[in-house]
Amino acid sequence: MLKLTNVNSFYDRSHILHAVCLDIPIGKVTAVLGRNGTGKTTLLKTLMGLTDRMEGQINLEGTEIGKEPTFRRARAGIAYVPQGREIIPDFSIRENILMGAFARPDGKREIPELVPELFPYLMDNLERAGGVLSGGQQQQLAIARALAAQPKIILLDEPNEGIQPSIVEEIEAVIIRLNREVGLTVVLVEQNVAFARQAAHYFAMMEKGRIVVSGAIDELSDDMVHRHMAV
């Protein structure tokens, strides 16, 4: 279990997450849902230690990690694919992928073995600059970079945002495979409820920095979606 207990999180003096308690089961997909600005990205950043300050506990399979710096959380097996992807445009595909390898437990810098299978385009174009890729290819690259750390848990922030529809289905299929076939634990921030229902086992709905309802995905009712996600 990745377990958050009474987590409060801050940017400078702005108090964004309020008393968040959430159990994220290992080996499953948990979807984090909610309107824009409700703190979904902040929840992922807090798990990575990327907000200015946090109070409360984050426990990963019995070890408290809430006070650890980001690189130790990465070494502990948590990888982060940020919203907007944050590819370095002047670095090649290879260099962008290998940036993720800094957190590999054995210190090796290698293209992860899943890349040829999941993202053949990237494998065939390793020397191309990251900046010339389409949004969908950059999303693939950001996932490949996360996999280079050999993570146990992958945090995905709106992986389909701004991606052409033809590639959305490919990315969705990869996310499902990463869980069902590779066995990764996935925390998925998602606006597309249909995909969340398809991919996730559990959900957490956020409103104003709080988790207002959570549970098994088949307990996510249309009424909850309407109440907490309609604009």
Ligand SMILES: Nc1ncnc2c1ncn2[C@@H]1O[C@H](COP(=O)(O)OP(=O)(O)OP(=O)(O)O)[C@@H](O)[C@H]1O
């Ligand atoms: N670096 C920052 N400094 C101060 N406030 C911030 C910062 N980043 C985000 N916020 C604020 O924190 C709140 C939650 O933002 P967050 O990005 O976590 O929401 P979100 O649910 O992920 O929204 P979106 O779907 O738009 O990404 C918002 O009010 C936002 O303005």
